[in-house]
């Protein structure tokens with residue numbers, strides 16, 4: 001961290017984390033502004049702050065009240081240090097209240113708590129807002145129960161909420177600023193603009209950071225962690241996350257990374273060949289392909305309940321990984337030390353109650369279990385090089401690692417594969433092969449029409465219902481498939497994709513004419529919610 005900070009000296013933004021779920025969103029916003037940012041936990045010593053030589057320190061929000069016993073605070077001598085070194089300080093929410101309390105003002109429990117959307121009026125001509133007209137009357141997101149009621153000497157109020165409460169403060173002589181609202185959430189319409197103003201106009205930083213820096217830092221970090229002897233294993237799904245994570249780790253430790261791709265019998269049309277090809281010819285990653293299809297399908301025979309199917313698949317994955325790891329340990333004469341996982345930042349945050357929901361901000365982080373987690377007794381240390389990144393940043397990073405574009409834009413595909421797209425027993429009749437063909441026709445048509453990149457996810461679903469049809473002048477009694485295509489920002493909510501009817505008619509005709517066992521195609525027009533993306 002210190003080396004990276006030294007490289008960007010004069011432009012480093014340090015965030016002190018007081019426990020807000022938004023802290024890493026601040027980090028992300030700062031990185032989007034192409035500045036180097038780090039996050040240290042509240043309670044870090046002054047010397048660890050000094051070691052990073054920040055130009056700006058942001059004090060985050062948090063779930064505490066400054067009056068609580070043991071509420072997190074700033075290290076002794078903090079403001080002396082920032083003043084002596086010309087460092088700018090910006091407090092957000094709890095951060096503002098802490099500034100006020102530590103410097104001798106008053107904070108008390110608010111009479112009317114402010115949650116959610118609020119209108120504020122800012123003072124133009126102040127240092128905090130400059131003279132940008134758009135800042136004058138703006139909508140911001142608040143989420144606080146305490147409020148500053150008396151400011152320390154030298155401070156002035158530069159914004160108030162429509163309820164008359166303090167929303168922005170500054171003391172330009174000592175370079176300390178505060179916002180009672182959250183500029184980092186997009187609901188604060190001019191929040192990012194305000195951060196930009198503070199960082200570039202007030203603190204005069206220059207944007208000198210890019211994702212290339214993260215790449216170099218992570219490679220360096222993994223090199224240090226793994227030394228010259230340690231080995232790592234990685235379960236590769238062919239999805240964006242695990243592939244980018246593996247490619248990055250490979251850059252650091254080369255052939256000491258051992259990847260495994262499992263054919264669980266639930267993959268799509270020619271997926272195994274396509275994925276393995278890409279791993280070897282485009283990425284040059286050493287990947288072992290384990291064909292465990294029989295093992296998975298035998299266990300799934302006759303199982304209809306979706307939850308049972310998922311559980312069986314999860315534990316079979318674990319059994320395969322376990323065996324892979326044991327074999328590897330014998331081959332290498334030592335156990336692998338690390339497990340690489342493509343955990344992303346959204347996987348790490350369990351819940352981020354929106355301001356206004358009335359829920360207090362908590363700091364609960366879920367332990368992310370990819371495919372149910374590996375057996376505990378394997379005692380592998382986790383390498384999660386993407387855990388501070390969002391999906392779009394991972395795609396960017398993938399580009400830097402020369403992961404092929406077509407691959408980075410691949411639609412998400414669930415770990416349990418086609419098992420959640422065949423309703424009921426996966427092994428029934430010709431269901432798997434039939435679905436593969438129908439799905440391939442649908443996806444190829446989407447690609448040919450140039451629609452693939454605007455759709456978040458598209459697939460066919462095999463329905464366990466038989467319907468009557470007429471094909472080639474003969475009555476048929478065959479299966480129906482449903483087609484689903486959605487658009488989404490983040491996968492959390494989704495809308496169905498509005499195809500041109502001619503496109504759907506052509507796909508439907510092609511499926512019924514060429515896939516045996518299908519005589520009806522329906523299109524799913526439900527959003528998420530109330531439906532989920534996958535049918536099971």
Ligand SMILES: Nc1ncnc2c1ncn2[C@@H]1O[C@H](COP(=O)(O)OP(=O)(O)OP(=O)(O)O)[C@@H](O)[C@H]1O
Nearest residue numbers: 235236237239240241242261262342370371414415
């Ligand atoms: N067929 C497979 N072979 C090996 N590992 C797999 C396979 N399917 C899933 N995994 C592992 O399980 C993890 C979680 O699978 P999931 O389908 O939830 O993907 P994800 O979190 O979107 O990540 P990715 O983009 O890497 O697929 C993957 O990152 C990968 O490590």
